Amino acid sequence: MMEKIMKIKGAILAGSALSLAVSSAMGSGFSVSYQSVSALGTAYAGSGVLSEDASNQWYNPATLAGLKQAQVSVAGHQVWIDTDFKADGVGGPGNFKDVEPFVGSAFLAVPINDTMTFGLGLTAPFGTKIEYQSGWGNAVAPGITSGDFYAQESDVKTVNINPSLGIQVTDRLNLGVGVSYQRIDADLQNAATRLEGDDDAVGWNVGLTYQADDNNRFGVAYRSKMEYTVDGDITFHPAATGAPVDMKFDGKADIDLPASLQLSYAGNMTERTQLLLGVEWMEWSDLSTLEVKHGGPAPLPNPAVENFDWENTVRYSLGLRHTLTNDTVLRFGVAKEDATQGTSNRSAASPDSDRVWVTLGAGFKPTDNMSIDVGYAHIFVSDADISRQDGTKPPLSGTYELDANVVGAQLNYTF
Numbered sequence: 001m002m003e004k005i006m007k008i009k010g011a012i013l014a015g016s017a018l019s020l021a022v023s024s025a026m027g028s029g030f031s032v033s034y035q036s037v038s039a040l041g042t043a044y045a046g047s048g049v050l051s052e053d054a055s056n057q058w059y060n061p062a063t064l065a066g067l068k069q070a071q072v073s074v075a076g077h078q079v080w081i082d083t084d085f086k087a088d089g090v091g092g093p094g095n096f097k098d099v100e101p102f103v104g105s106a107f108l109a110v111p112i113n114d115t116m117t118f119g120l121g122l123t124a125p126f127g128t129k130i131e132y133q134s135g136w137g138n139a140v141a142p143g144i145t146s147g148d149f150y151a152q153e154s155d156v157k158t159v160n161i162n163p164s165l166g167i168q169v170t171d172r173l174n175l176g177v178g179v180s181y182q183r184i185d186a187d188l189q190n191a192a193t194r195l196e197g198d199d200d201a202v203g204w205n206v207g208l209t210y211q212a213d214d215n216n217r218f219g220v221a222y223r224s225k226m227e228y229t230v231d232g233d234i235t236f237h238p239a240a241t242g243a244p245v246d247m248k249f250d251g252k253a254d255i256d257l258p259a260s261l262q263l264s265y266a267g268n269m270t271e272r273t274q275l276l277l278g279v280e281w282m283e284w285s286d287l288s289t290l291e292v293k294h295g296g297p298a299p300l301p302n303p304a305v306e307n308f309d310w311e312n313t314v315r316y317s318l319g320l321r322h323t324l325t326n327d328t329v330l331r332f333g334v335a336k337e338d339a340t341q342g343t344s345n346r347s348a349a350s351p352d353s354d355r356v357w358v359t360l361g362a363g364f365k366p367t368d369n370m371s372i373d374v375g376y377a378h379i380f381v382s383d384a385d386i387s388r389q390d391g392t393k394p395p396l397s398g399t400y401e402l403d404a405n406v407v408g409a410q411l412n413y414t415f
Contacts, residue, residue: 030128030350031258031282032158034077034103035059035121037410040375041361042319043333046276048264049209049219050321052363053371053412054107057119057164059262060207060221061176064117064166067109075373075410077103081129083351085136085147087398088387092135092145094398099129114168119178121162126184126257128156128350137396146394148191149239150348155187158257164205172211179204182226184255188349192240195251197232207262219264225286226257234294249295256286258312276319276333284310284340309345313338317357329363331375339384346386351400353384373410379403 034040036055039047048059051066054073079101085094108120130153137147164178183200207221234251241247265277287310291303319333335357341347361375384400 030126030352031260032103032123032125032127034079034406034408035075035105035123035125036073037075037077037361037375037408038331038363038373038412040077040377040406040408041331041333041359041363041373042276042321043278043317043335043357043359043377044280044315045278045317045319045333045335046264046266046274046321047278048207048221048262049217049266050264050276053373053410054109054119055105055121055410055412057107057109057166057176057178058105058121058123058162060209060219060264061119061164061178061205062166062174062207062209062219062221064109064119064164064176065115065168065174066166066209067117068111068114069414070110071108071412071414073107073109073410073412075105075408077406077408079103079404079406081404082402083130084401085398086401087136087138087147089397090139091398092137092139092147093133094136096133096136097131099131101127101129103127116168117166119162119164119166121160121164123160123162124158125160125182126156126158128154130154130350132348138394138398140394144394146396147348149393150390150396151188151190153187153189154349156184156350157186158182158184162205174209176207176221177205180223180226182257184228184230184257186230186232190349192237194235194237195230195232195253196235197230197251197253199228199230201226201228201257215268217266219262221262221264223260223262225259225283228255228257229253230255234292234296236296247296251292251294253290253292255290258283258286272323274321276317276321278315278317278319278335280315280317282313285312287340310340311338311342313340319359327365329373331359331361331363333357333359333361335359339382341384343385343387346384346388346400348386348396351384351386351402353400353402354382356380369414371412373408373412375406375408375410377404377406379406 056063081099137145160182166176180203203224205223263279293303315337317335359377381402389395
């Protein structure tokens with residue numbers, strides 16, 4: 001039995017660099033949809049064609065042209081994520097601590113003249129947060145389980161600053177363009193390795209809205225990918241090296257966060273009710289391969305190469321927006337969203353699966369120059385099987401059970 005334990009420790013040494021590659025890429029693999037509470041209420045359907053408030057500029061900069069008064073929008077989302085893991089066969093603990101991130105955003109819209117409006121957005125468009133209980137996963141030997149070698153903690157944050165311009169070209173056509181400065185900060189850890197690093201990148205976004213007639217409007221928007229070279233430190237723990245202390249080296253990893261394409265529709269069913277549709281495509285296949293270069297000695301492979309085979313995703317949204325006689329707005333939405341991962345390439349650092357959104361929202365106008373939006377979403381996540389063995393690490397096999405609840409509030413002030 002002791003010989004088996006030593007073989008496992010030696011195998012982790014050979015695979016620790018690849019383990020880090022998996023964690024870093026998958027840790028930043030989730031986009032953060034929670035940027036606008038008014039859009040949350042309709043499951044983001046129609047968010048790239050409406051000019052409800054300054055927050056719509058995130059989904060399409062052309063919507064800025066529909067705002068003819070200066071406005072500030074500030075939004076906050078409280079998220080509760082419940083994660084359970086049921087190992088196949090004998091396993092360790094699987095009921096993990098709930099993750100409760102707070103996601104904030106802020107937007108400014110300022111008309112320059114009758115046909116041009118400047119916008120500025122501050123958002124957190126990508127990120128992941130998960131903490132595992134020690135000893136999770138499949139039992140390998142007495143006191144040793146497989147889960148810790150795949151992930152223990154993932155904490156990835158991004159901040160995006162996005163100035164943009166909306167231009168009214170004709171009475172029916174609006175165009176928009178923007179530039180993004182984005183920064184990433186990553187801290188990912190498993191039993192073998194820890195990566196701490198950061199970097200910044202620059203991207204762009206464009207869009208248009210078109211009013212076909214008095215009752216039908218369409219929107220198209222594209223946001224470029226963000227290309228990072230994350231510089232930081234790689235720490236190899238004693239579980240990987242057999243040394244009595246941690247060993248830290250300089251490390252570098254190229255990470256591309258995906259481009260996206262958004263299609264939106266808003267149709268007037270009555271004078272007070274709108275049907276909203278939305279489709280968002282994200283190019284997650286850019287994460288198919290990752291190389292990690294580090295200053296560690298042999299026998300660590302350098303550079304380490306990991307293949308992900310992630311798939312592009314699509315989210316389909318349907319929403320309704322109804323305005324009462326007192327100008328209160330009621331919202332409802334449903335959405336279906338694809339997963340980036342399957343059973344064989346599911347990430348323990350950031351597990352993903354198909355999901356369905358059900359959302360509710362409302363907007364109130366207490367004064368002529370102030371409105372308040374509130375929203376709620378429950379996200380039903382399909383059970384996610386995982387069955388993988390990276391290199392010579394012990395196999396990880398089981399099923400994730402996840403769900404999430406989101407509550408948001410947003411203040412819009414016009415001046």
